[in-house]
Amino acid sequence: MWIYFTRRLFLALAIVAVAVTLLYVMIHAVPGDPASIMLGPRATPELKAELRAKMGLDEPLPIQILGFFGDLLRGDLGTDVFTGREVGQIVFEKVPFTVTLIATSIGWAALIGIPLGCYSAIRRNTIVDKVTGVLSVSTIAIPSFVMAIYALLIFAVWLKVLPAIGAGAGGLLDTLTHLILPAFAVGVSWVGYLARVVRASMLEVLGENHVRMARAFGLPEKRIVFRYALPIAVLPTITLMGVGVAYLLSGAVFAEVVFARPGIGALIVDAVDSRNYPVVMGCVVVTTTLFVAATTLADLINALLDPRAREG
Amino acid sequence: MANARPTSGGPATGSAGAEPPLLSVRNLSLDFGSPKGRVHALRDVSLEVPKGRIVGIVGESGCGKSTLASAIIRLLAANAEVVGGSVEFEGQDLMALSERKMRDLRGRRMSMIFQDPMTALNPVRTIEAQMLDIQYREPADEQEKRRRAIAMLDTVGIPDPANRLKAYPHQFSGGMRQRICIAMALLVEPALVLADEPTTALDATLEVQIVNLLKRLQAEMGCSVMFVSHHLGTVAELCDDVVVMYAGEVVESGPVRDIFRNPGHPYTQALLACDPGRIKQKTRELPTIPGEVPNLVSVPHGCIFKSRCREVHDRCEAEVPGVHPVSNERHRAKCHLREPGKAATRAEAKA
Numbered sequence A: 001m002w003i004y005f006t007r008r009l010f011l012a013l014a015i016v017a018v019a020v021t022l023l024y025v026m027i028h029a030v031p032g033d034p035a036s037i038m039l040g041p042r043a044t045p046e047l048k049a050e051l052r053a054k055m056g057l058d059e060p061l062p063i064q065i066l067g068f069f070g071d072l073l074r075g076d077l078g079t080d081v082f083t084g085r086e087v088g089q090i091v092f093e094k095v096p097f098t099v100t101l102i103a104t105s106i107g108w109a110a111l112i113g114i115p116l117g118c119y120s121a122i123r124r125n126t127i128v129d130k131v132t133g134v135l136s137v138s139t140i141a142i143p144s145f146v147m148a149i150y151a152l153l154i155f156a157v158w159l160k161v162l163p164a165i166g167a168g169a170g171g172l173l174d175t176l177t178h179l180i181l182p183a184f185a186v187g188v189s190w191v192g193y194l195a196r197v198v199r200a201s202m203l204e205v206l207g208e209n210h211v212r213m214a215r216a217f218g219l220p221e222k223r224i225v226f227r228y229a230l231p232i233a234v235l236p237t238i239t240l241m242g243v244g245v246a247y248l249l250s251g252a253v254f255a256e257v258v259f260a261r262p263g264i265g266a267l268i269v270d271a272v273d274s275r276n277y278p279v280v281m282g283c284v285v286v287t288t289t290l291f292v293a294a295t296t297l298a299d300l301i302n303a304l305l306d307p308r309a310r311e312g
Numbered sequence B: 001m002a003n004a005r006p007t008s009g010g011p012a013t014g015s016a017g018a019e020p021p022l023l024s025v026r027n028l029s030l031d032f033g034s035p036k037g038r039v040h041a042l043r044d045v046s047l048e049v050p051k052g053r054i055v056g057i058v059g060e061s062g063c064g065k066s067t068l069a070s071a072i073i074r075l076l077a078a079n080a081e082v083v084g085g086s087v088e089f090e091g092q093d094l095m096a097l098s099e100r101k102m103r104d105l106r107g108r109r110m111s112m113i114f115q116d117p118m119t120a121l122n123p124v125r126t127i128e129a130q131m132l133d134i135q136y137r138e139p140a141d142e143q144e145k146r147r148r149a150i151a152m153l154d155t156v157g158i159p160d161p162a163n164r165l166k167a168y169p170h171q172f173s174g175g176m177r178q179r180i181c182i183a184m185a186l187l188v189e190p191a192l193v194l195a196d197e198p199t200t201a202l203d204a205t206l207e208v209q210i211v212n213l214l215k216r217l218q219a220e221m222g223c224s225v226m227f228v229s230h231h232l233g234t235v236a237e238l239c240d241d242v243v244v245m246y247a248g249e250v251v252e253s254g255p256v257r258d259i260f261r262n263p264g265h266p267y268t269q270a271l272l273a274c275d276p277g278r279i280k281q282k283t284r285e286l287p288t289i290p291g292e293v294p295n296l297v298s299v300p301h302g303c304i305f306k307s308r309c310r311e312v313h314d315r316c317e318a319e320v321p322g323v324h325p326v327s328n329e330r331h332r333a334k335c336h337l338r339e340p341g342k343a344a345t346r347a348e349a350k351a
């Protein structure tokens, strides 16, 4: 188990390094000279050159990347050229908002979607199963930003039961009420998605030989479902949720913009807009790490649940 | 009597004494729904398993042995439908029993050893968890149940059972898993064990060991066993009675010695013909007989074996053979040639 754990950790670090390098190259390939955009069209060439030097943009790309990783190892994500603030500070100020949003979204989606899928599989072709099926397909089809806008309209603008924008001024209740709408918008399509996946894999597992064997010993159906089938049926769901964090990150970007919530998503949008490379890169490093951490965590949970995976 | 109604009922292994058999399957017919039509997988199957006896079921792959076992314990695929007949077990008709009552029988009065040991155990639960689970009806405490599980694993020859109990199925070889399945089936001390090829994953020496073990445990516990096998040698070694199946029908049944010494059905004869002298030890797999198994979707008229029978004659074409005694009343075959007073027909066919 520990060997598996360390191996997974090293793999995760390697993935982060490769991904960040690729993203660095891609971001710098975006057309538009950051110095011109920042300083405006009427800046003198000398001023532009000075800014480029300050941002380290005059060096060849490989040197830039090596320098970036060197700084990264020292825990330095660079400096925001506009405000002169530490990028690390700017980014980590926003990270908790995004992480909370994503965790809440996937959390409530799993809490409802998995039991719903399990129930649909056991009570196949009942009304609950059919309604879940239809709702799942329709919610999966609706993009989360559309969900966000409608949630905002209905609950905040028309019904006025929930706050429309921001993340609250602190305090648990305030934070929670501000979380409801965005978490609903980001997570709702996941409820149906997870329900579908769990239903399908549950049906598959219930048809497997070992379930037949458990039945041949007259084990109570409840025990068969919860101890024999469900632990196997949720395995693909966990991997899926780990990978899904990437989608949730992009869903969070929309939700943060629509609900004017602080967070990595909103930060990235602003930073890309103004070609604020150090901040963009800071966000990229953090989101990549979040993503890799989520998939690694999913693998570890899988290994905990599935003895066969531990040895792999 | 079956003789009086020649077309109904397969040959039944009649119980020796007055005591009613533990299990009696009567005229059981079962279809599978499939895109190509209904597969008539079991047709008019009748057999009996007397108390404390081992009854062997033999026949080529696909003849319906597993389907028969699954039908008895009522764990059939969703597309299966019992279209006729009854299964009487300890005085109750299983086909008419409620699902709740059926579940109460499973793992208490009857247990099953499944054909494929690689997939029969739950991959995410330890052997211990699974072996304790199946004892859930026992009033004993966990310590006692664990002790019983270890003892049973030891009996079936799992080395170091106390430690191995904590392992997961994938940490055992196929042969080991098969023994664990056997241990589990016997652990609940059932009246009837449905053993679906319990020795296929074992090599020859292990097979002999396991067969001897099964025989010993069966004698000790006094349970009955329906033993499905491909191996004629194993059946000869282990079983009291034999039921020979072909393409979903019982073609011959009777005491093991009568069947092996004086097979009444041309199919059984063909199975044994390959090497009658060595059947007892050497024939591990069913010999292959030329020709193809008939299509079970549109079952041909007349005798089911006619397309491969060496002694086929005009009656076989349209007339379903009746069930006739061979060596004695308990040994019967479903063949026109065994019809009393028709011994001449066989000679004619040969000529």
Ligand SMILES: Nc1ncnc2c1ncn2[C@@H]1O[C@H](COP(=O)(O)OP(=O)(O)OP(=O)(O)O)[C@@H](O)[C@H]1O
Pocket: B032, B033, B034, B039, B041, B059, B060, B061, B062, B063, B064, B065, B066, B067, B068, B077, B079, B115, B296
């Ligand atoms: N779920 C199913 N749907 C349709 N046909 C089936 C189904 N299960 C079994 N059959 C068919 O029923 C027949 C009997 O199958 P069964 O598994 O009982 O044979 P078997 O005698 O146990 O063979 P083997 O020795 O290979 O285990 C076969 O023709 C098979 O194709």
Ligand SMILES: [Mg+2]
Pocket: B065, B066, B067, B115, B196
């Ligand atoms: Mg079979």
